[in-house]
Amino acid sequence: xxxxxxxxxxxxxxxxxxxxxxxxxxxxxxxxxxxxxxxxxxxxxxxxxxxxxxxxxxxxxxxxxxxxxxxxxxxxxxxxxxxxxxxxxxxxxxxxxxxxxxxxxxxxxxxxxxxxxxxxxxxxxxxxxxxxxxxxxxxxxxxxxxxxxxxxxxxxxxxxxxxxxxxxxxxxxxxxxxxxxxxxxxxxxxxxxxxxxxxxxxxxxxxxxxxxxxxxxxxxxxxxxxxxxxxxxxxxxxxxxxxxxxxxxxxxxxxxxxxxxxxxxxxxxxxxxxxxxxxxxxxxxxxxxxxxxxxxxxxxxxxxxxxxxxxxxxxxxxxxxxxxxxxxxxxxxxxxxxx
Ligand code: ADP
Ligand code: MG
Numbered sequence: 001x002x003x004x005x006x007x008x009x010x011x012x013x014x015x016x017x018x019x020x021x022x023x024x025x026x027x028x029x030x031x032x033x034x035x036x037x038x039x040x041x042x043x044x045x046x047x048x049x050x051x052x053x054x055x056x057x058x059x060x061x062x063x064x065x066x067x068x069x070x071x072x073x074x075x076x077x078x079x080x081x082x083x084x085x086x087x088x089x090x091x092x093x094x095x096x097x098x099x100x101x102x103x104x105x106x107x108x109x110x111x112x113x114x115x116x117x118x119x120x121x122x123x124x125x126x127x128x129x130x131x132x133x134x135x136x137x138x139x140x141x142x143x144x145x146x147x148x149x150x151x152x153x154x155x156x157x158x159x160x161x162x163x164x165x166x167x168x169x170x171x172x173x174x175x176x177x178x179x180x181x182x183x184x185x186x187x188x189x190x191x192x193x194x195x196x197x198x199x200x201x202x203x204x205x206x207x208x209x210x211x212x213x214x215x216x217x218x219x220x221x222x223x224x225x226x227x228x229x230x231x232x233x234x235x236x237x238x239x240x241x242x243x244x245x246x247x248x249x250x251x252x253x254x255x256x257x258x259x260x261x262x263x264x265x266x267x268x269x270x271x272x273x274x275x276x277x278x279x280x281x282x283x284x285x286x287x288x289x290x291x292x293x294x295x296x297x298x299x300x301x302x303x304x305x306x307x308x309x310x311x312x313x314x315x316x317x318x319x320x321x322x323x324x325x326x327x328x329x330x331x332x333x334x335x336x337x338x339x
Contacts (some may be wrong), residue, residue: 017102019301024051025170030099035059037092046190050167060142063115075101089292105129110146114139176212177258222329226321238283240275249283271322
């Protein structure tokens with residue numbers, strides 16, 4: 001029988017990284033979330049070769065002080081929570097302190113960062129969890145992460161990546177979802193030197209919907225605004241005439257976080273059931289706000305799920321708010337042709 005041995009730190013880190021970094025799009029998600037948490041008003045995402053050779057994320061957020069940089073790359077190190085109770089009222093997108101350590105354990109990372117109060121910036125290079133250098137360097141306020149050669153040291157993972165084109169599509173999707181979560185932040189997405197998305201950051205959600213989904217969707221929206229004892233919700237849903245054969249156009253956010261939820265998906269389906277053929281799904285862009293303490297955001301390392309109580313009541317409330325919105329729209333009298 002083989003001996004029981006404690007894994008080396010390097011192996012522990014690589015195994016843990018697998019939960020957070022599944023593909024280049026996960027790196028983009030984590031780093032853009034960090035930019036949002038750092039109060040950035042502009043974020044640029046640049047990728048080459050589906051993100052496999054290069055991902056560069058630049059923000060104008062508050063930066064990282066020199067004496068904090070190395071700590072930021074340790075596993076379970078975070079500035080966002082201090083104890084488990086903080087999770088009940090966490091308003092940042094991050095809180096697990098795992099992204100930087102995970103990303104740097106499976107790729108080559110270069111960080112350039114400067115805070116507003118520091119006179120110079122710093123450049124930090126770390127490859128496969130091994131620190132290469134930390135030096136002062138001139139830099140604008142904010143943070144740039146350059147992530148190269150993802151999974152260069154984890155061939156088993158690299159093998160499972162899809163074509164560069166498919167990986168780029170995953171990245172475009174996540175950037176769009178993040179841009180839609182923050183109409184007040186200007187997002188730029190550059191793929192192979194070509195700008196694919198550029199939002200103004202003027203705070204107008206309809207503008208972002210237009211940029212991401214185009215004319216047909218943005219011209220056929222119903223406004224949603226409602227509240228109950230459990231949550232508030234605002235946003236837009238599509239007229240029943242614009243539908244898709246999959247759920248790709250169903251977006252909903254809870255407390256600023258893009259998530260997936262069976263309860264919300266079912267409520268959307270129920271609300272549209274009299275208007276849509278089977279296996280057709282509407283466009284939705286719903287922003288829920290739940291009070292502190294009503295959510296458990298710590299369900300999965302990728303933070304795409306949340307847990308909440310009162311699921312049945314919440315389901316009913318969503319159905320009633322959405323059906324009211326759809327009906328209200330119907331009541332707008334149509335102008336007969338020729339008048
Ligand atoms: P988490 O986001 O869960 O705290 P991360 O590993 O993603 O963990 O980041 C570790 C810490 O590094 C963050 O808590 C934050 O203090 C700092 N940090 C990471 N990215 C940025 C950024 N773009 N701007 C400023 N600080 C950052
Ligand atoms: Mg983070």
